[in-house]
Amino acid sequence: MIDIPPEVAIKSTIKLGSVYYYPENSFHSSEPHYFIVINIDPQKDKIIFLVCVSSQIEKSKNRRRTCPIETLVEISPDKYPGFKVNSIIDCNYVRETNVGQLVDKLLRKELQIKSEMNEALVRKLRAGVLSSPLIERRVKTLLQD
Numbered sequence: 001m002i003d004i005p006p007e008v009a010i011k012s013t014i015k016l017g018s019v020y021y022y023p024e025n026s027f028h029s030s031e032p033h034y035f036i037v038i039n040i041d042p043q044k045d046k047i048i049f050l051v052c053v054s055s056q057i058e059k060s061k062n063r064r065r066t067c068p069i070e071t072l073v074e075i076s077p078d079k080y081p082g083f084k085v086n087s088i089i090d091c092n093y094v095r096e097t098n099v100g101q102l103v104d105k106l107l108r109k110e111l112q113i114k115s116e117m118n119e120a121l122v123r124k125l126r127a128g129v130l131s132s133p134l135i136e137r138r139v140k141t142l143l144q145d
Helices: 006-011 057-063 099-107 119-131 137-143
Strands: 019-022 033-037 048-054 072-075 087-090 095-097 112-114
Touching: 006 099, 019 099, 048 057, 048 119, 048 137, 057 072, 057 087, 072 119, 119 137
Parallel strands: none
Antiparallel strands: 019 033, 019 112, 033 048, 048 087, 048 095, 072 087
């Protein structure tokens, strides 16, 4: 088996719908989470925008009960086989990172590259982010098609 350098592994494959699985230091939980790239062309962008997946559907819905319904996207394992349980993506929160940070996580063996999510689902996530009243205009501008 050929060892692909982490920088090449990330830079050559990152695209709309790329899915990464890693623990996020800013979260209370030390458990890894799935993160989905929502940039149209992340290979050219300096900032990578990620939405985070949670299996705590009711907790997420309760926390965001005043937000538009389209900002909470439920995805079942039959829609994305990488998920083992029904999950929810809260499009009212976008994690900003860059390729260098993803490469560092891969170097430290903290990040796993998962199968990519189909474009139709990712477009729903992008629409949720763009309709969220909690996402800054700067982020929405950078995410425009």
